[in-house]
Amino acid sequence: GQNIDQPTEMTATEGAIVQINCTYQTSGFNGLFWYQQHAGEAPTFLSYNVLDGLEEKGRFSSFLSRSKGYSYLLLKELQMKDSASYLCAAMDSNYQLIWGAGTKLIIKP
Amino acid sequence: GAVVSQHPSRVICKSGTSVKIECRSLDFQATTMFWYRQFPKKSLMLMATSNEGSKATYEQGVEKDKFLINHASLTLSTLTVTSAHPEDSSFYICSARAGEYQPQHFGDGTRLSIL
Numbered sequence: 001g002q003n004i005d006q007p008t009e010m011t012a013t014e015g016a017i018v019q020i021n022c023t024y025q026t027s028g029f030n031g032l033f034w035y036q037q038h039a040g041e042a043p044t045f046l047s048y049n050v051l052d053g054l055e056e057k058g059r060f061s062s063f064l065s066r067s068k069g070y071s072y073l074l075l076k077e078l079q080m081k082d083s084a085s086y087l088c089a090a091m092d093s094n095y096q097l098i099w100g101a102g103t104k105l106i107i108k109p
Numbered sequence: 110g111a112v113v114s115q116h117p118s119r120v121i122c123k124s125g126t127s128v129k130i131e132c133r134s135l136d137f138q139a140t141t142m143f144w145y146r147q148f149p150k151k152s153l154m155l156m157a158t159s160n161e162g163s164k165a166t167y168e169q170g171v172e173k174d175k176f177l178i179n180h181a182s183l184t185l186s187t188l189t190v191t192s193a194h195p196e197d198s199s200f201y202i203c204s205a206r207a208g209e210y211q212p213q214h215f216g217d218g219t220r221l222s223i224l
Contacts, residue, residue, distance in 0.1 A: 042215040
Protein backbone atom coordinates (compact mmCIF):
# COMPACT_ATOMS: atom_id res chain seq x y z
CA GLY A 1 0.00 0.00 0.00
CA GLN A 2 0.89 3.65 -0.05
CA ASN A 3 2.10 5.25 3.13
CA ILE A 4 3.68 8.42 4.44
CA ASP A 5 5.31 8.55 7.87
CA GLN A 6 6.31 11.66 9.73
CA PRO A 7 6.56 12.44 13.45
CA THR A 8 3.37 13.60 15.10
CA GLU A 9 4.88 16.44 17.05
CA MET A 10 8.21 18.18 17.56
CA THR A 11 9.35 20.96 19.85
CA ALA A 12 12.16 23.42 19.18
CA THR A 13 13.49 26.69 20.52
CA GLU A 14 13.23 30.06 18.85
CA GLY A 15 16.37 30.80 16.86
CA ALA A 16 17.36 27.14 16.62
CA ILE A 17 17.28 24.66 13.73
CA VAL A 18 14.83 21.78 13.36
CA GLN A 19 14.65 18.91 10.90
CA ILE A 20 11.33 17.21 10.16
CA ASN A 21 11.71 13.80 8.57
CA CYS A 22 9.36 12.03 6.21
CA THR A 23 9.50 8.54 4.74
CA TYR A 24 7.24 7.42 1.95
CA GLN A 25 6.10 4.35 0.09
CA THR A 26 4.09 4.96 -3.04
CA SER A 27 3.08 3.26 -6.26
CA GLY A 28 5.45 5.13 -8.51
CA PHE A 29 6.94 8.45 -7.55
CA ASN A 30 6.70 11.86 -9.14
CA GLY A 31 8.05 14.08 -6.43
CA LEU A 32 7.75 15.10 -2.80
CA PHE A 33 5.96 18.19 -1.52
CA TRP A 34 6.09 20.01 1.79
CA TYR A 35 3.29 22.26 2.98
CA GLN A 36 2.83 24.42 6.05
CA GLN A 37 -0.54 24.61 7.76
CA HIS A 38 -1.30 26.97 10.60
CA ALA A 39 -4.13 25.98 12.92
CA GLY A 40 -7.50 26.69 11.39
CA GLU A 41 -6.04 27.65 8.03
CA ALA A 42 -5.48 25.94 4.69
CA PRO A 43 -2.05 24.55 3.75
CA THR A 44 0.47 26.70 1.92
CA PHE A 45 3.06 25.30 -0.46
CA LEU A 46 6.67 25.29 0.75
CA SER A 47 8.74 23.09 -1.55
CA TYR A 48 8.84 20.43 -4.22
CA ASN A 49 11.67 17.91 -4.75
CA VAL A 50 11.78 15.43 -7.59
CA LEU A 51 15.55 14.92 -7.87
CA ASP A 52 17.89 13.78 -5.11
CA GLY A 53 19.52 16.50 -3.12
CA LEU A 54 18.90 19.65 -1.17
CA GLU A 55 16.73 22.54 -2.30
CA GLU A 56 17.22 25.74 -0.35
CA LYS A 57 14.67 28.50 -0.13
CA GLY A 58 15.48 31.13 2.44
CA ARG A 59 15.26 29.75 5.97
CA PHE A 60 13.64 26.55 4.68
CA SER A 61 15.41 23.72 2.88
CA SER A 62 14.08 20.39 1.68
CA PHE A 63 16.05 17.24 0.96
CA LEU A 64 15.15 14.14 -1.00
CA SER A 65 16.67 10.68 -1.33
CA ARG A 66 14.65 8.65 -3.80
CA SER A 67 16.59 5.46 -3.17
CA LYS A 68 15.78 5.63 0.53
CA GLY A 69 12.22 6.92 0.16
CA TYR A 70 13.17 9.73 2.49
CA SER A 71 12.83 13.46 2.72
CA TYR A 72 13.33 16.11 5.33
CA LEU A 73 12.37 19.71 5.80
CA LEU A 74 14.97 21.84 7.54
CA LEU A 75 13.94 25.07 9.21
CA LYS A 76 16.67 27.48 10.33
CA GLU A 77 16.57 30.51 12.59
CA LEU A 78 13.22 29.45 13.94
CA GLN A 79 10.66 32.12 14.61
CA MET A 80 7.52 31.90 16.69
CA LYS A 81 5.43 32.23 13.54
CA ASP A 82 6.91 28.92 12.34
CA SER A 83 4.70 27.14 14.86
CA ALA A 84 2.44 25.14 12.58
CA SER A 85 1.85 21.70 11.18
CA TYR A 86 4.14 20.61 8.37
CA LEU A 87 2.66 18.22 5.86
CA CYS A 88 4.68 15.86 3.72
CA ALA A 89 3.03 14.61 0.54
CA ALA A 90 4.37 12.26 -2.13
CA MET A 91 3.03 12.22 -5.67
CA ASP A 92 2.33 8.75 -7.00
CA SER A 93 2.33 7.44 -10.55
CA ASN A 94 -1.19 8.81 -11.11
CA TYR A 95 -0.01 12.29 -10.10
CA GLN A 96 -2.09 12.08 -6.95
CA LEU A 97 -0.72 13.36 -3.65
CA ILE A 98 -0.48 10.90 -0.80
CA TRP A 99 -0.57 12.98 2.36
CA GLY A 100 1.14 12.40 5.66
CA ALA A 101 -0.76 13.19 8.85
CA GLY A 102 1.45 16.21 9.47
CA THR A 103 4.03 17.13 12.09
CA LYS A 104 2.96 19.71 14.62
CA LEU A 105 5.93 21.95 15.35
CA ILE A 106 5.89 23.83 18.62
CA ILE A 107 8.35 26.70 18.99
CA LYS A 108 9.28 27.79 22.48
CA PRO A 109 10.85 31.15 23.32
CA GLY B 110 2.43 33.46 -6.57
CA ALA B 111 -0.49 31.29 -7.50
CA VAL B 112 -3.73 32.38 -5.87
CA VAL B 113 -6.78 30.26 -5.23
CA SER B 114 -9.91 31.91 -3.92
CA GLN B 115 -12.51 29.92 -2.00
CA HIS B 116 -15.88 31.28 -1.03
CA PRO B 117 -17.62 31.42 1.38
CA SER B 118 -15.14 31.16 4.24
CA ARG B 119 -17.78 30.22 6.77
CA VAL B 120 -21.30 28.85 6.57
CA ILE B 121 -23.72 28.19 9.39
CA CYS B 122 -27.07 26.75 8.34
CA LYS B 123 -29.87 24.48 9.32
CA SER B 124 -29.98 20.76 8.72
CA GLY B 125 -31.43 19.91 5.32
CA THR B 126 -29.99 22.94 3.58
CA SER B 127 -27.82 22.57 0.50
CA VAL B 128 -24.58 24.54 0.56
CA LYS B 129 -22.49 25.56 -2.44
CA ILE B 130 -18.79 26.31 -2.16
CA GLU B 131 -16.84 27.95 -4.96
CA CYS B 132 -13.18 27.55 -5.75
CA ARG B 133 -11.46 29.81 -8.26
CA SER B 134 -7.91 29.95 -9.54
CA LEU B 135 -7.27 33.65 -9.97
CA ASP B 136 -4.00 33.85 -11.88
CA PHE B 137 -3.58 30.49 -13.57
CA GLN B 138 -5.61 27.91 -15.42
CA ALA B 139 -6.26 24.89 -13.28
CA THR B 140 -6.34 21.66 -15.23
CA THR B 141 -7.20 19.81 -12.05
CA MET B 142 -8.95 20.85 -8.86
CA PHE B 143 -9.22 18.89 -5.65
CA TRP B 144 -11.68 18.93 -2.79
CA TYR B 145 -10.56 17.99 0.70
CA ARG B 146 -12.20 17.64 4.04
CA GLN B 147 -10.39 18.06 7.33
CA PHE B 148 -11.58 17.38 10.85
CA PRO B 149 -9.93 19.15 13.79
CA LYS B 150 -6.36 17.98 14.39
CA LYS B 151 -6.68 15.39 11.64
CA SER B 152 -4.95 15.10 8.31
CA LEU B 153 -6.37 16.21 5.00
CA MET B 154 -8.80 13.75 3.47
CA LEU B 155 -9.17 13.88 -0.29
CA MET B 156 -12.82 13.75 -1.30
CA ALA B 157 -12.63 14.07 -5.05
CA THR B 158 -10.54 15.14 -8.00
CA SER B 159 -12.05 17.09 -10.83
CA ASN B 160 -10.76 17.89 -14.28
CA GLU B 161 -12.28 20.65 -16.35
CA GLY B 162 -15.12 19.44 -18.50
CA SER B 163 -15.28 15.92 -17.12
CA LYS B 164 -16.93 14.16 -14.22
CA ALA B 165 -15.21 14.23 -10.87
CA THR B 166 -13.45 11.17 -9.53
CA TYR B 167 -14.59 10.47 -6.00
CA GLU B 168 -12.56 8.72 -3.33
CA GLN B 169 -13.89 5.56 -1.78
CA GLY B 170 -16.57 6.23 0.78
CA VAL B 171 -17.47 9.68 -0.55
CA GLU B 172 -21.05 9.87 -1.79
CA LYS B 173 -21.14 11.56 -5.17
CA ASP B 174 -24.85 12.31 -4.86
CA LYS B 175 -24.21 13.99 -1.55
CA PHE B 176 -21.20 16.01 -2.63
CA LEU B 177 -21.84 17.35 -6.11
CA ILE B 178 -18.81 18.69 -7.92
CA ASN B 179 -18.85 20.78 -11.04
CA HIS B 180 -15.71 21.93 -12.84
CA ALA B 181 -17.20 24.10 -15.53
CA SER B 182 -14.10 26.01 -16.55
CA LEU B 183 -10.34 26.05 -16.11
CA THR B 184 -10.71 28.55 -13.27
CA LEU B 185 -13.82 27.45 -11.41
CA SER B 186 -14.95 24.38 -9.52
CA THR B 187 -17.89 24.14 -7.17
CA LEU B 188 -18.77 21.71 -4.41
CA THR B 189 -22.40 21.44 -3.34
CA VAL B 190 -23.18 19.65 -0.11
CA THR B 191 -26.74 18.53 -0.65
CA SER B 192 -29.21 18.25 2.22
CA ALA B 193 -26.46 18.85 4.75
CA HIS B 194 -26.66 17.28 8.20
CA PRO B 195 -24.66 17.93 11.37
CA GLU B 196 -22.23 15.14 10.54
CA ASP B 197 -21.27 17.08 7.40
CA SER B 198 -19.90 19.87 9.56
CA SER B 199 -16.22 20.17 8.76
CA PHE B 200 -13.49 22.27 7.18
CA TYR B 201 -13.67 21.93 3.40
CA ILE B 202 -10.65 23.00 1.40
CA CYS B 203 -10.16 23.17 -2.34
CA SER B 204 -6.89 23.19 -4.21
CA ALA B 205 -5.92 23.71 -7.81
CA ARG B 206 -2.89 22.96 -9.92
CA ALA B 207 -1.80 24.07 -13.35
CA GLY B 208 -0.28 20.77 -14.43
CA GLU B 209 0.70 17.32 -13.25
CA TYR B 210 4.10 18.32 -11.87
CA GLN B 211 2.86 21.58 -10.44
CA PRO B 212 2.10 22.02 -6.74
CA GLN B 213 -1.44 22.19 -5.51
CA HIS B 214 -2.35 25.64 -4.29
CA PHE B 215 -5.04 25.81 -1.68
CA GLY B 216 -7.97 28.09 -1.11
CA ASP B 217 -8.50 29.45 2.39
CA GLY B 218 -11.08 26.80 3.20
CA THR B 219 -14.74 26.85 4.15
CA ARG B 220 -15.80 26.11 7.67
CA LEU B 221 -19.22 24.49 7.45
CA SER B 222 -21.40 24.20 10.54
CA ILE B 223 -24.76 22.47 10.26
CA LEU B 224 -27.11 23.02 13.16
